[in-house]
Amino acid sequence: MKQRVSALLREKFGREVVLEKPKDRSFGHFATPIAFSLSKELRKSPMIIAEELAASFDENEIFTSVEPVKGYLNFRLSENFLSEYSTWALQNSSDFGKQEKSERILLEFVSANPTGPLHIGHARGAVYGDTLLRLGRHLGYDITAEYYVNDAGNQIDLLGLSIQLEGRRNILHEDVVYPESYYRGEYLETLAREAVEKFGNEILRDVSRQKELALWAKDSVMDIIVKDLGDTNIFFDTFVNESSLYDDWQRVLAKMGEGVYEKEGKIWIASESKGDEKDRVVVREDHRPTYLAGDIVYHNQKFERGYDYYINIWGADHHGYIPRVKAAVEFLGYDSSKLEVLLSQMVSLLKDGEPYKMSKRAGNVILMSDIVQEIGSDALRFIFASKKSDTALEFDLAEFKKQDSSNPIFYIQYAHARIKTILAKSDMSQEEILRASLKGLNENADALLFDALLLPEIIEDAFSSRQVQKLSDYLKALAGSLHKFYYDCRILGSEDEAKLLKLFMVVALSLKTGLSLMGIEAKERMVKTED
RNA sequence: GCGCUCGUAGCUCAGCUGGAUAGAGCACUGGUUUGCGGUACCAGCGGUCACAUGUUCGAAUCAUGUCGGGCGCACCA
Numbered sequence: 001m002k003q004r005v006s007a008l009l010r011e012k013f014g015r016e017v018v019l020e021k022p023k024d025r026s027f028g029h030f031a032t033p034i035a036f037s038l039s040k041e042l043r044k045s046p047m048i049i050a051e052e053l054a055a056s057f058d059e060n061e062i063f064t065s066v067e068p069v070k071g072y073l074n075f076r077l078s079e080n081f082l083s084e085y086s087t088w089a090l091q092n093s094s095d096f097g098k099q100e101k102s103e104r105i106l107l108e109f110v111s112a113n114p115t116g117p118l119h120i121g122h123a124r125g126a127v128y129g130d131t132l133l134r135l136g137r138h139l140g141y142d143i144t145a146e147y148y149v150n151d152a153g154n155q156i157d158l159l160g161l162s163i164q165l166e167g168r169r170n171i172l173h174e175d176v177v178y179p180e181s182y183y184r185g186e187y188l189e190t191l192a193r194e195a196v197e198k199f200g201n202e203i204l205r206d207v208s209r210q211k212e213l214a215l216w217a218k219d220s221v222m223d224i225i226v227k228d229l230g231d232t233n234i235f236f237d238t239f240v241n242e243s244s245l246y247d248d249w250q251r252v253l254a255k256m257g258e259g260v261y262e263k264e265g266k267i268w269i270a271s272e273s274k275g276d277e278k279d280r281v282v283v284r285e286d287h288r289p290t291y292l293a294g295d296i297v298y299h300n301q302k303f304e305r306g307y308d309y310y311i312n313i314w315g316a317d318h319h320g321y322i323p324r325v326k327a328a329v330e331f332l333g334y335d336s337s338k339l340e341v342l343l344s345q346m347v348s349l350l351k352d353g354e355p356y357k358m359s360k361r362a363g364n365v366i367l368m369s370d371i372v373q374e375i376g377s378d379a380l381r382f383i384f385a386s387k388k389s390d391t392a393l394e395f396d397l398a399e400f401k402k403q404d405s406s407n408p409i410f411y412i413q414y415a416h417a418r419i420k421t422i423l424a425k426s427d428m429s430q431e432e433i434l435r436a437s438l439k440g441l442n443e444n445a446d447a448l449l450f451d452a453l454l455l456p457e458i459i460e461d462a463f464s465s466r467q468v469q470k471l472s473d474y475l476k477a478l479a480g481s482l483h484k485f486y487y488d489c490r491i492l493g494s495e496d497e498a499k500l501l502k503l504f505m506v507v508a509l510s511l512k513t514g515l516s517l518m519g520i521e522a523k524e525r526m527v528k529t530e531d
Numbered sequence: 532g533c534g535c536u537c538g539u540a541g542c543u544c545a546g547c548u549g550g551a552u553a554g555a556g557c558a559c560u561g562g563u564u565u566g567c568g569g570u571a572c573c574a575g576c577g578g579u580c581a582c583a584u585g586u587u588c589g590a591a592u593c594a595u596g597u598c599g600g601g602c603g604c605a606c607c608a
Contacts, residue, residue, distance in 0.1 A: 022551080033550050036588075046588085070551065113608065155608055181607090266606070277534070281606045291608050319535060320603045345536090346602080387544070391537065392601065399543090399557075404570055406557060414570060422567055465548095473545065476555080487564090487572045526570065 001085060002457045005030055005075065008062060025447055028067065028074035035071050046071030082449060083438035086506050089453070090434060096513050097456035101140040106302055107133055109313035110229070110236075111148040114218040115159045116185055116365075118228045121315060123368040124393070125344035127384035127519070128468060129313045130234040132342075134517045135463040135471070144307075147236045148298060151218050152243040153291060158182060159221070160214030167192030167204040185365070187224065191217050228369050232377040233519040245297040249289065252300045252332070253282075259331025269296070274327035277320075296328040303334040316343040316390060342466055343390045350396040375400045378520045382409040385518050386472035405483075408476050409520070412511060415479035416522045418486060419508040426492055426501055433505065436498035448485050449503050451478050455510040459517065468518075475514045482507050 002019060009017040013034065022031040035050040042049060050068035057066040064078040089096050109129030112122045129145070136143045158181065166188035168174040195203050195213060203213055222239075229235065253260060253267070260269050260282065267283035269292070282293045302310055314321070319341075326336040349356035349366055356366060372380055379400040386408065387393045405411045423433075438449060454474070462470040482504075491500045512522040 018548095018550090020550080024551080027551085031551085036550070039588080072551065115608095150608065153608065158608095277604070284606050286606095288606090290606060292606095294608095316536085317602060318608095322535095343536090391544090394543070396543085396557095402570095405572095408556075410570075411556095414568085418568070418571090425567065469545080473555085480555090483571060484573090486567085487569090490566065492567045526568080 001077075001453055002030070004062060005077075008060070012057075022072075022074060027069060027072070028065070028076040029450055030075045030077075032073050032075075033071070034073060035068075039071075077450070079439040079441075079446075082446075082453065085453060086438050086449065086502070087434065089509060090502070090505055093509055093513075096509055097138060097459045099139045099456075099460070101136075102142070103308040104142045104144075104306075105136065105309045105311060106144050106146060106305070106307040107136070107311045107313075108146045108148055108302075110225075110234075111150070112225065113150045113155050114221045114225065115155050115162075115183055116221060117187055117224050118368040120347050120349065120366040120368055120371060121344075123232070123371070123380065124347050124384045124389065125313050125315060126229060126234050126368075127232065127381050128342070128344050128389040130232075131381075131385045131468040131471075131518055132311070132313075132463065132466065134519060135459055135468065138459060138517060139463055144238060145236045146238045146240060149218075149222065149239055149241045150291075150294070151215075151241050152246065152294065156214045156218060157210060159217055160210030160212075163188050163192050163195060163213055163217055164204050164207075164210060167196065171196060172201065172204060187221070191220060194220065228372075231369070231372055232381060240298065240301070242294045242298065245294065245301060246289070248297055248301070249293065252297050255300065255333070256296075256328070256331040259328070269324065269328060269331065271324045271327035274323070274330055276323040276327050280324050292324060292328075295325055296332075299325060299329055299339070300332050303329065303332065308338070310339045312339070312341045313344055313389075314341055316345040319343055345390050345392045347384075348392070348394045350394065350398075352398045353396065356397065371397070378413075379407075379409050381519050382472060385468045386476075387469055388467060403526075408472070410526075411483075412475050412479040412515065413523045414526055415482045416508055416511045416515070417525045419482070419504045419511075420524045422491055422504065423501060423508075426497065428498055428501060433498050433501045436502045438499060438502060441496075441499060441503065444485055444488065445500065445503055448481050449506060451481050452503075452507040452510045455514060458514075471514055471517060475511060475518075478507065478510060478514075482511075 006017065006019055009019070009032070017032050017034050019030050019032055022028055035046040035053065038049050039046045047068065047070065050071050050073050053073055054066045054068040057063065062078060062081050063075050065074075065076040067074045067076075107129060110118070110122060110126045112118055118126070133143055133145050161179070162183040165176050165178065165182055166184075169176050170189050171192055192204060195217070198216070199209075199213075203209055226236075256269070258270070260267055262268070265285040266281050268279045269282050270279050272279050280292055281290055282296065283289050322341050325341075326339060329336040329339055349371075351357075368380075375397055383395055383400060384393075387395075400407055400409065403410055405414075426433075441449065458471055458474045462468050489500070491497060491504070494500065508522075515522045
């Protein structure tokens with residue numbers, strides 16, 4: 001809709017025109033402050049320019065009026081245009097808001113180490129990434145969702161050790177001395193039991209078999225992770241194992257040429273020359289590669305696969321890591337501006353106003369699966385997709401268990417269900433409703449229709465700004481408009497029943513499409529559940 | 532100390548590529564159709580947009596500085 005308007009104005013004025021939503025709907029559907037920017041070059045007051053511009057519009061199919069107000073140019077869309085657009089949207093419902101972008105994008109997210117189940121922080125990045133993925137695909141981008149599995153290095157050794165400790169203590173009932181760092185959590189005991197079944201008790205005692213144990217266990221851990229993700233409708237196309245990349249290390253090292261050098265028996269990357277704080281070690285004196293080495297090989301492999309654009313979602317505590325990876329990408333001969341790193345900030349949880357208690361059995365970490373069990377996948381996804389990903393977030397679980405308007409996900413679902421219920425109750429057929437024209441609606445109905453038709457713009461904006469909360473904010477507002485309209489206006493039995501039902505269908509289409517882009521299924525009706 | 536980031540209503544947060552009177556939800560207070568799901572709706576209360584200076588016709592938005600919070604500053608991932 002906005003695209004059509006922009007295109008028309010661009011043609012008319014010969015330049016990009018800033019289109020905004022008027023503060024007050026009574027001004028019109030769209031507005032532009034273009035007269036302000038023209039006033040300098042034309043040496044005339046914005047108000048006069050606006051008046052002249054407004055007068056220059058002929059009759060056309062899109063606008064019913066163009067009015068100058070205090071220097072702004074306000075546009076009102078014609079009923080005809082809105083009505084036809086609505087009919088088109090309803091007839092092509094699965095295409096609503098779709099576009100034909102063609103870039104190929106590699107989106108890497110979650111990438112949590114295969115050393116334990118996902119916690120609430122991972123969940124946030126996962127939901128953020130998956131929502132972007134859905135938005136991007138809706139816009140036509142060809143996006144690959146990828147998970148990078150850090151299955152090499154210290155953390156894997158630590159996993160083996162941790163399973164042994166847990167098994168020896170809880171299964172073999174031995175006294176164990178805990179080292180400084182090891183993992184904890186209920187899943188370790190489960191893994192230890194499975195290991196004993198598969199390999200026998202010795203696997204828990206033999207220090208030399210830690211690696212073997214860990215390499216077996218990490219696959220089981222990945223199964224847990226994949227299940228946790230699947231339970232919230234998050235699925236990956238590809239998994240890349242760090243361990244599979246190291247064969248390539250010498251070649252990649254050579255490829256970086258001047259970007260790497262030897263000093264003190266180690267190999268360094270000259271990242272400082274690319275804006276990093278200092279140069280970094282990539283291979284230690286004992287020839288073991290550092291974590292960064294793995295990421296360099298991985299990013300090389302990514303770029304060799306030849307995507308148009310690369311997006312990584314990282315925990316915000318890794319933000320200092322961005323310059324060195326970008327430096328490496330440049331040394332490898334690629335354009336680092338094609339790599340965008342988005343950050344997902346920390347999450348703290350409350351329950352009824354009190355800090356959420358972390359269970360010892362979970363290893364003092366709030367597990368994603370526990371929260372999904374408590375409030376459901378829909379609520380979890382909604383919470384994380386409704387706040388800017390890169391600012392710290394605190395939320396109260398209790399708020400999302402309520403079944404009234406204070407709970408946004410409930411509120412939106414209820415709006416959708418209300419429409420479905422009333423459509424089911426009406427005697428009119430789908431065909432009859434679709435045939436109705438949306439012309440001649442009153443002001444409130446017109447406003448509701450316009451709001452519902454804005455979804456495509458919201459999707460585009462949410463994706464291109466990487467701010468997925470714009471979608472949830474929109475859905476909340478649209479649901480609010482619907483509830484209000486419903487309260488004010490009798491639908492069934494009214495003269496305009498067909499029109500109003502059609503209007504409601506457009507609203508339902510937007511709500512349903514928007515929710516599905518958030519990975520949430522729109523409900524046909526609300527069922528009151530006991531807490 | 533250095534880097535990044537945030538500071539908007541009592542609370543949780545929008546708004547930030549500069550634009551019309553700064554918004555929403557929660558909380559609190561008071562209301563609502565003898566009608567389609569009241570699981571809803573309406574109204575009220577509440578702000579020096581952390582502070583200062585600058586740029587501009589115009590600043591919550593941009594720049595610089597100050598103060599305050601978070602994160603990072605590994606040959607750990």
